Amino acid sequence: MGKSLKKIARTFIFTFTLLLAVNVQAQDKAVTGTVTSAIDSQELPGVNVLEKGTTNGVVADFDGNYSISVSGEDAILVFSYVGFTTQEISVSGKTEINVAMTEDATTLDEVVLVGYGTQLKREITGSVQTVDVDDFRDMPVSQVAQKLQGQLTGVQINQTTxxxxxxxxxxxxxxxSVSGGSDPLYVIDGFPITGGINAINPDEIETISVLKDAASTSLYGSRAANGVVLITTKKGRAGETNVSLNVSTGFQTVPMRGRLEMMNSVEFAQFKNEYYSDQGDPVPSIFQNPSQYEGQTNDWYDALLQTAPVQSYNLTVTSNKEKSRTTVIAGVYKQDGVVLNSDYERYSLRMNSEYDISDKVRVGFNLAPSYIKDNTPRTDGSRGQGILFNALHTWPIMPIYDDSGELTYFNRLPSSTGNIFSYANWVRSAQEIVNETKDINLLTNAFLEYKPIPGLTLKTSINSEIYNSRYKFFSPSTATFRINRPIPATSESSRNELNNFSWLNENLATYDRSFGDHDFQVLGGFTYQEFRQDRTTIGLDTFSDDRLPTIQGAANINRGSTNDFVQEWSLVSFLSRLTYNYKGKYLLTGSIRSDGSSRFGSENRWGTFPSVSAGWVASDEEFLQNIESLSMAKIRASYGVTGNNNIGNYTQYALINNVQNAAFGNDLVPGSAVSSLSNSNLGWETTKQFDIGLDLSLFNDRLAFVYDYYTKNTTNLLFNVQVPQESGFTNFSDNIGEIRFWGHEFGINTVNTTGKLKWTTSANISFNRNVVESLADGIDRVYGSWHVTKVGEPFGQFYGHIADGNYLNQADLDSSPQVPGRSTVGSIKLIDVNGDGVITRGGDNDDRAVMGNPFPDFTYGITNTLKYGNFDFTVVGTGSQGNELLVRHLFSTTNLDGVFNMLKAVGDRFRSEANPGAGFYGTTVGGGNVTGIERDWVNSRFVTDASYFNIRNITLGYTLSGIKNYFKSARIYASAQNVHIFTKYWGGPNPEISTQNNGQGDGGNLSQGVDLSGYPVPRTITFGVNLNF
Amino acid sequence: MKKITILFGILGLLVTSCDDELTIFPEDSLSADTFFKTEADFEQAVNGAYVPLRTIVDNRAWLLGEMHSDNTYYARNVLFGATEQQEDIADFAIPSDNGVTTNTHVTNQYIQDYRIIARTNQILATIDEVELDAGAKANLKGQALFLRGYAYLELVRYFGSVPLHLVPVTTREEAALPLASSESIYAQIVTDVQEAIQLLPVKSQQTPGRVTSGAARTLLANVYMIQQNWAQAETLLREVVQSNEYSLMANYADAFSGNTANKNNAESVFEVQFKEGPEGLDGNFIYAFMPRPITAEEVASLTGTSNAQPVNGEGNNIPTPDIIAAYEAGDLRKNASIDSITLSGGFWKDGTYPIIKKFRDNHSLHNNHGMNWPVYRYSEVLLFLAEALNEQGDAEAATYLNLVRTRAGLGAAAGDLGEAIFNERRVELAFENKRWFDLVRTGRAVSVITAYGNRIKATPSDYYYPDGAAPRTNAFSNISLLYALPASESDLSPEF
Structure with missing residues (x-):
């Protein structure tokens, strides 16, 4: 991390300097010089030269030369550069000052991006972590969040599909939150965007700052409670025009590790054979001789997978002229998926330019269009929703190909074989179903900055975000993702067109001033943001020709799924921050933001979000000066209030549902009904957070250590409180309840070896906990899909019956609590939690209990970087401990009725008192009345530990020398992503999964950690080059 | 520099009035603040109040009122699980603890009835404050009162004591009310429906399909029949008969709505309206009544659709041998009401199951049909009148009974007239969700169902159990006259 922070700091000092630089000609006295490295006497480009106590600064050029006009002969110049000790040199009348910078691992003099400004890292009093994305540029992934996995303390990043x-x-x-969103706020170049960050080419990003505590985030007010991620894109760098090209290509595969072990044809036929004979029924002829299927297994799951190529091209051109700076990044990313017929393409461009119009006025424009085309079959989801799940439990004796080698269309055996669910050919489904999204995204920023007097900066900006998304689904008559749809099926299509437009005007004034040892900075601002979304969905079916999936080609337009939607919000804000420090040693910051939002009820329109924080750089105190090994020690504390406004745009209103239509005779008449209750007091969720932290740097900065403890209480949770439906309504949206969160975060960076072999390590570990303090009056729990959120316990725990093996014999059955009318010898035995002698599901005598928890005890990451000569080598590992998953697909993949293919382990089930099996799976005798309990009453057998350690990335690079006539530099590398996962999780390949539920339960915050067998995360291996011209 | 100062000034003024900027009403739906102002608004609201009836009769009422009796049963599909919700109703084995049950069908019936009540409360709370044409207002208000009364009649018959909501709920606190006694619920129904009778037009003056004064009189008479208030029932029923708005269809089979034709015919007093097509106004109840697994071809033979799909699961509402035997020899209604279907994949005997015929009509799209569901037919008015008269010792009862029997091709009833009327109701109104209520109303429920349960347990193969399959051990273990209240409501309400 040390290296990355240095690079960040370099970038930021540079950007910061540019931001604040005022044309040198306005100054009085010129000083010039050359900056070199004390180690090898080489010129050092990019060093920041700042006149102390002012915002006047320049950056040394490519040859280490600088020229600065200072205000007078007593001026002090501050030379800073990442990885080198900052030097302060008094001008004292000199006109030439040459400086030799000494190397220093100190990272605390870096400038770090914070909300609405920048701060010296050593003066930061909140909890902020910054990552230089360039450090992970070789990772073969499409999304920046994938690059951040394992790098951020206190931030859990999961790849759920x-x-x-x-x-x-x-x-x-x-x-x-119970029902509000939990994604952090993403701010790109100062613009809080409304979409996610997936559309952004990671190569456009320079640094990411994650703001964690309330002091850091509260300036973002009602959107800050989930944390804030500040993203800066690449800006013109020092030096001459620079052109760099990064190209990589590789392939992805699905590892064998973690794939479910399903029955092969012989095992399946054997199971079916036993199923009938155990019931005393005649065995259907096709199962009488299981060995006939030897070598004839159709692995439907495997048939959907492929080895898939991935390619990435990025061209970056930067130019830094006297009065203008421009960066252009053009990127192409193409990835085929490891599931058949899935592909993803992204074409992106970004142009960032800045112009100095005069000494005091600067303008800048950023323009970033992108186009994304994404085609993925309906892979994820429950039975009949996702084809991967469908494929898993399709009978292995059913042929994928017919005798002539063509894909079959439809597999259905007589119902006398127990084949009550028919299956389409999922390979055909993957190939023929169109499930395509085309996105156009355009982000723009324009700013005007004016510095009327020294220390005062006025800045106004207009930002806009335009997003257009066109989704098209088409399932021809020859294919379906549903179960039990004979082929030819009814062809169906759905369309979704989305247009988002958001704009923001931001007006900020910053005033910096020093009085002796007292440094002040005051920020004031006013911002206004609007958002509008227009969405149209169309449902169609019964096409006259599969080749023409047009609207006019459909016989039916499905009224129920053809709709128009409009979503709008507006946000008016006032913000202010005061930063003060004394001698750089005692640090104090206070900030406040007031947000007025259209989402809030008319009685509760404005929210105010204050914070205070303080820091003490103890190592600057005299009594610690003589501790040689201590480079820096800072203690900081903060407290503040933030909000979460993800409460829906119109939740406060009682809405009329105007499609409650009726028929009289054969005529349709329009009908309406009030569909929700109004709440004019509805507001944001409030989070009050306290943070205390320690930054420590030892042994000449060879070891840097960060620790934070936080505790926060989120109150006024947006909660659709269920109300008795005797009211005619299902819920009432209110701000109710409280969750307490707390945690410990540790980060450490070490320089293990220097010299020829440079080895650095950065590692972090985070412990996050929560407990539900209260819900609504009279409500002590809310249920998720297979989850409960109970007062006094952690959020969103798995909830169901506790399994206790099988009833081993009649005596066991007679002496144990039973499910009335359903339990038999050999069927699943459940714990009688309430001790009333019978097993009951739901109601007042419910025997369900907490079965586990999807949240980890701790998460961790470790990154090792080695450099030896021209070689560089990086290994990133991430892990999670104590998280559990609910293996929901077991309701099909261990269904004892023999209607699906099953896990191999089901073979070893209870068959008789003499042959009780492994004690895990129960008897098949008695049909659904008996087996349904094991299958449908989710029990603790479905829950399993999913702790893992993933070797996320290994990259090996080699920098070529001696080709300077062609390139400034060239580097070749190989990079492998998701190298290996160490885990005991057996429910599927991805221990990070959390399947979207597609109609089964809410799949939201209350129902996390469910494995419905989603799209496997591939292992990717790529080879690439970085060329600088 | 001045220019720039001006520019900043302008930007600062961009937002002049925050509160205007911060008030955004949804563009894609109306909100209650602006609704309930015009006649069209109220007409839409009244239309919306009819909507839950579709769900009720399509999905629930036949489970709770018909399969929960000796008239129909389910056709056990041993390969299929997750059917206990329906089976528990047919088997009189609904688990109930402390007077509540988790049975989803019971819960949904309750919810849908209260949805009607909430919608009508909203109308009734505001309609008098708005200036509307007097005739239109009376008609709309009368419909709302009828629907509220009807919903409460369903609730009081299913559950006995339930919360009595008469004004719209606006806060969370108002959502739960204490259980009101069944006497007070009945009293409210009487008040509502009496007012509705005054407000509603007769059938010939009303849009076909909407409730009428005749329907309101029948509804109120039904209440009096339950209360054994024979004289007042008689008065109302005579008014219906003498209104000359209704007559029996010549053929019994024609008494029932077709897919598009014969809706709201001369015999129809009130029927729940369905409309085939993609608008979401369709029903699919006849699919629920099919034994299963049934192939696409077999479905097509019943429905005439071109895109028939196979249907799996467990078939419900299959006529029992008991109801089949209840028809007298020569009763024309038997073949009009019941026929049979032979399933190639059937599990019971040779795969030939009886199936309800009377509601069936050909339609074009799979699982989407437009047949209306009869709630009150004129023949029931006649049978009610016969019963009310007979209970008062009036021999004119036989006249009305025989009107119904004559149409069925039968002669005058023999034996005890009260018994004859009771039996006549069973076959005339078979599968119209009357049987359970008649058993309860006449005090016969426990004895009839106990005997019925014993027959099923003794000879399950007569009741569509495949060879070797037996009724569940808890079958017929909970024969009670009322359904338990929904557990999900009990969880949320402090009142029960």
Whole structure:
């Protein structure tokens, strides 16, 4: 991390200097010089030269030369550069000052991006972590969040599905809400965007700052409670025009590790044979001789997978002229998916330019269009929703190909074989179903900055975000993703067109001033943001020709799924921050933001979000000066209030549902009904957070250590409180309840060896906890899909019956609590939690209990970087401990009725008192009345530990020398992503999974950690070159 | 520099009035603040109040009122699980603890009835404050009162004591009310429906399909029949008969709505309206009544659709041998009401199951049909009148009974007239969700169902159990006259 922070700091000092630089000609006295490295006496480009106590600064050029006009002969110049000790040199009348910078691992003099400004890292009093994305530029992934996995302390980043370009879940400090969103706020070049960050080419990003505590985030007010991620894109760098090209290509595969072990044809036929004979029924002829299927297994799951190529091209041109700076980044990313017929393409461009119009006025424009085309079959979801799940439990004796080698269309055996669910050919489904999204994204920023007097900066900006997304689904008559749809099926299509437009005007004034040892900075601002979304969905079916999936080609337009939607919000804000420090040693910051939002009820329109923080650089105190090994020690504390406004745009209103139509005779008449209750007091969720932290740097900065403890209480949770439906309504949206979160975060960076072999390590570990303090009056729990959120316990725990093996014999059955009318010898035995002698599901005598928890005890990451000569080598590992998953697909893949293919382990089930099996799976005798309990009453057998350690990335690079006539530099590398996962998780290949539920339960915050067998996360191996011209 | 100062000034003024900027009403739906102002608004609201009836009769009422009796049963599909919700109703084995049950069908019936009540409460709370044409207002208000009364009649018959909501709920606190006694619920129904009778037009003056004064009189008479208030029932029923708005269809089979034809015919007093097509106004109840697994071809033979799909699961509402035997020899209604289907994949005997015929009509799209569901037919008015008269010792009862029997091709009833009327109701109104209520109303439920349960347990193969399959051990273990209240409501309400 040391290296990355240096690079960040370099970038930021540079950017910061540019931001604040005022034309040198306005100054009085010129000083010039050359900056070199004390180690090898080489010129050092990019060093920041700043006149102390002012915002006047320049950057040394490519040859280490600088020229600065200072205000007078007493001026002091501050030379800073990442990895080198900052030097202060008094001008004292000299006109030439040459400086030799000494190397220093100190990272604390870096400038770090914070909300609405920048700060010296050593003066920061909140909890902020910064990552230089360039350090992970070789990772063969499409999304920046994938690059951040394992790098951020206190931030859990999971890849919940392997679908190309999708599925990253980012949670800062475990933040959760019952029904409000929990994604952090993403701010790109100062613009809080309304969409996610997946559309952004990671190569456009320079640094990412994650703001975690309330002091850092509260300036973002009602959107800050989930944490804030500040992203800066690449700006013109020092030096001459620079052109760099990064190209990589590689392939992806699905590892064998973690794939479910399903029955082969022989085992399946054997199971079916036993199923009938155990019931005393005649065995259907096709199962009488299981060995006939030897070598004839159709592995439907494997048939859907492929080895898939991935390619990435990025061209970056930077130019830094006297009065203008421009960066252009053009990127092409193409990835085929490891599931058949899935592909993802992204074409992106970004142009960032800045112009100095005069000494005091600067303008800048950023323009970033991108186009994404994404085609993925309906892979994820429950039975009949996702084809991967469908494929898993399709009978292995059913042929994928017919005798002539063509894909079959439809597999259905007589119902006398127990084949009550018919299956389409999922390979055909993958190939023929169109499930395509085309996105156009345009981000723009324009700013005007004016410095009327020294220290005062006025800045106004207009930002806009235009997003257009066109989704098209078409399932021809020859294919379906559903179960039990004979082929030819009814062809169906759905369309979704989305247009988002958001704009923001931001007006900020910053005033910097020093009085002796007292440094002040005051920030004031006013911002206004609007958002509008227009969405149209169309449902169609019964096409006259599969080749013409047009609207006019459909016989039916499905009224129920053809709709128009409009979503709008507006946000008016006032913000202010005061930063003060005394001698750089005692640090104090206070900030406040007031947000007025159209989402809030008319009685509760404005929210105010204050914070205070303080820091003490103890190592600057005299009594610690003589501790040689201590480079820096800072203690900091903060407290503040933030909000979460992800409460829906119109939740406060009682809405009329105007499609409650009726028929009289054969005539349709329009009908309406009030569909929700109004709440004019509805507001944001409030989070009050306290943070205390320690920054420590030892042994000449060879070891840097960061620790934070936080505790936060989220109150006024947006909660659709269920109300008795005797009211005619299902719920009432209110701000109710409280969750407490707390945690410990540790980060460490070490320089293990220097010299020829440079080895650095950065590692972090985070412990996040939560407990539900209260819900609504009279409500002590809310249920998720297979989850409960109970007062006094952690959020969103798995909830169901506790399995206790099988009833081993009649005596066991007679002496144990039973499910009335359903339990038999050999069927699953459940714990009688309430001790009333019978097993009951739901109601007042419910025997369900907490079965586990999807949240980890701790998460961790470790990155090792080695450099030897021209070689560089990086290994990133991430892990999670104590998280559990609910293996939901077991309701099909261990269904004892023999209607699906099953896990191999089901073969070893209870068959008789003499042959009780492994004690895990129960008897098949008695049909659904008996087996349904084991299958449908989710029990603790479905829950399993999913702790893992993933070798996320290994990259090996070699920098070529001696080709300077062609390139400034050239580097070749090989990079492998998702190298290996160490885990005991057996429910599927991805221990980070959390399947979207597609109609089964809410799949939201209350129902996390469910494995419905999603798109596998591939292992990717790429080879690439970085060329600088 | 001045220019720039001006520019900043302008930007600062961009937002002049925050509160205007911060008030955004949804563009894609109306909100209650602006609704309930015009006649069209109220007409839409009344139309919306009819909507839950579709769900009720399509999905629930036949489970709770018909399969929960000796008239129909389910056709056990041993390969299929997750059917216990329906089976528990047919088997009188609904688990109930402390007077509540988790049975989803019971819960949904309750919810849908209260949805009607909430919608009508909203109308009734505001309609008097708005200036509307007097005739239109009376008609709309009368419909709302009828629907509220009807919903409460369903609730009080299913559950007995339930919360009595008469004004719209606006806060969370108002959502739960204490259980009101069944007497007070009945009293409210009487008040509502009496007012509705005054407000509603007769059938010939009303849009076909909407409720009428005749329907309201029948509904109120039904209440009086339950209360054994024979004289007042008689008065109302005579008014219906003498209104000359209704007559029996010549053929029994024609009494029932077709897919598009014969809706709201001369015999129809009130029927729940369905409409075939993609608008979401369709029903699919006849699919629920098919034994399964049934192939696409077999489905097509019943429905005439061109895109028939196979249907799996467990078939419900299959006529029992008991109801089949209840028809007298020569009763024309038997073949009009019941026929049979032979399933190639059937599990029971040779795969030939009886199936309800009377509601069936050919339609074009799979699982989407437009047949209306009869709630009150004129023949029931006649049978009610016969019963009310007979209970008062009036021999004119036989006249009305025989009107119904004559149409069925039968002669005058023999034996005890009260018994004859009771039996006549069973076959005339078979599968119209009357049987359970008649058993309860006449005090016969426990004895009839106990005997019925014993027959099923003794000879399950007569009741569509495949060879070797037996009724569940908890079958017929909970024969009670009322359904337990929904557990999900009990969880949320402090009142029960």
């Amino acid at each position: 392997g679908k190309p370009g999708q599925g990253m879940s980012v949670r800062i400090r475990g933040q959760l």
